[in-house]
Amino acid sequence: MDIDRPSDPQVSVVSSDGTMFHTTLKSILLSGTIKDMIEHIGEGGVENMGAIPLQNVDSKTLEIVIKWIEHHKDNIQPTSEEIKDKTADFIDPWDENFLEMDLDKLYNLITAANYLNIPQLLWLSTRKIAMLIKNRTPQEIRSLFNIEDDWTPQEIEAVQKENQWCEEK
């Protein structure tokens, strides 16, 4: 299927709570899941396709995702294989700004990026969380992410002892 056709037809997607969003074919093809879907329909099917239902993404998250894919529709996207080797360091300031959101939204975005198979967005958002974890103590991580401490004292002692072997002193 010729993705690079000059005309960029409109495509509609519907979120889990029934809100419809309009975007362009070029942007929506950044999602591997939808790309597979469209390739399955085949040549010429796009115009008559109708709205694409996305049952796992709610409207708030979908709005964020569409904002991102529309901004990046002209950029070359790395494949998930390339992302794996990415050691990573420059982040586009736009992306960095874009990812300034509260944790709940970020979790939803990660889940959506995973479902829609957008490697670059998934990488960016997981990395964002990883950056929050960096250089913090276990207690700090717990309070930052609201995680319950379910260790028994004996268990945690065993892990602490094991970890001592892994520390470069």
Place this chain on the structure above:
Amino acid sequence: MEFLPTEILVKIFTNLNDKDLLSLTLVNTIFNDIISSTQQLSSKFSIYFKNNQQSQLKEILESSRKYKNLVIENFNQIPHLEVLEKISQTIGKIEIHRWNWSLDCKLIYQLLESFPNLRHVKFIKILFHFDAQFIESLINLRQLDTLEVIESDSRIFRLFKKTQVRKLVYDYVPTGGNFPIPDMIKFLRRQEKLEDLTLSGFLAFLNAGIGKIIFHNEKLSNVKFRLKKICLKNCPIIQTIHLKIFLNLHVKSLKIVELDDLENWNCSNFINSCENLEILKINKKHKSFSFDQIVENETVKILEVNGPVDKNFLSKFPNLKILKVTNLKTERGKFDEELNCNKIEVMKIEKSYLGGFFKFPKLTKLHLKNIRVMNDEIFQTDILDIFVNIVIAISCVVSITKICLFKHTRNIFGLFLVSIPVIFLAYIKFEYFADLENTLVILQIFFFLYFLYMPIMLLGFSTLVLLAAFYRKSFLKLINSYWWAVLIYNFVASSITAVIFWNTEHLSNRIWIIRITISSTVFLYQYMKLKKIHHLSEEFERQNSNNIENNTNEFSDLPQRPIYDINRNEKNTIFSLAFAHTLFIISMNGVTFLHHVFNSEDINTFSVFLVYTSMIFIIFILISHTNKSIKLRLLF
């Protein structure tokens, strides 16, 4: 976060290093289970056996983690057999470092034999106790890929008689009375699939005539491997003939060449003869290498140079895509004309002094660090620099005049005794920072301290300058904060003195009120101007960063965003503060003079005031005539 699916948590955690993963294992049981059971994550952990820890290894035996790296340092025995069995299948890399005593070769043999999946073995600073009868060689290491022998006894190669490696790193240091190189040479001769060779500490190697054995007298057909990458470090080579013969074997296969610390060896012939060279890294500490002798090379795609380069060096590499330069110095405004390469996509420039450099049409990624940029578009610095220099220079001259007028000659001697060597040292140590402006600023600070009659502060400042000179870290920030300190000091001291002495006859104190007013005005003015300058610098950075897409992942050691570390802010602040200081002094003198005029006659104060005002007046007129650049408008 714990409710996210495991696969997503794994994705998040892969971005973290071993230290952060260790903290995560302690957060809760879910995270610990995920990290310990995912090979991709737990293989980031290393096990360290160090300094004879005698504690229980029970935890490791019960662990579900799949350790991949093992580091043994100064451990007086091989870890328990059960532990070795437990980890033997997963360990892929083993490092043995720094034993305080000779290590028995049998011990190493047993240790290495117990890991069938070893791919990487590294010895650092190890001396062996070698038993003459013990000649068994390791047969188990079929998968070994990389062998590193760093500053260690090269008899270790005897163990690897039957091993073929792909990568060898050998750092030679002469060890005691024995002469162990032949072992390394025998090892090298047996290699068939070696591709990547790093040799350092080469001097003794060749001077000892051993080079003849390895590269010359032996038939070259004995060398079965063909290198793809060669790295020569710390090799002030005197006798190059054998090296040349050896290198000539590989000119067709070599793709990566790294040459570090070149002395007495003109490697340009070698570089020219490499037909398929793609990556070239040159550290030019010595001047014996010159790009002039390099012929045009169309295959090189990545070039890294540390040190000064010749003009037009980029024209030798027409297909260059990635350029990394460090410690480059180009003349003002010349860089853009001389370095013109149409295909460069990524540039990384560090610790350099440059003219404009935004004329690379294909450039998509740019990283700058510790750069001094001249001739950029927003700041027309050239004219301004001269004037600021004049301001500072004149105030220095005036300071000297003032000292002479007050006849404090014995102090002048002391002052110069301290300041001259300090400035001289700072000048040498700072390299590209050391130019006229900064030297003059330092000088001015000395004079100012002198006028405060504070020899202790003077000494303290000298120490600071020296420290900064040796550490080379944000020296300009130091000066900047110093100026602020001086201004604050003036303000606070004036206020306190005014309060204390308000009713005494001792000082004619009512002028202190005026001093306070003046210094606070200067403060306010200064503050507002700084804000403006700051805003402007931000604007400059924003404009420039918009030109470039910063999404590179080429250089993994870089911080998250490109840094435009131009030191522009600091420099502006210094100049404006220096100027404010001068203003402050003038006003002080003016007030003092007026006071004396109305009370008693004092010819010295009068003459000082006259010198000051006339000088400053001239500067004012000069500067107001060249009111062209933004910064000038800000200053006045």
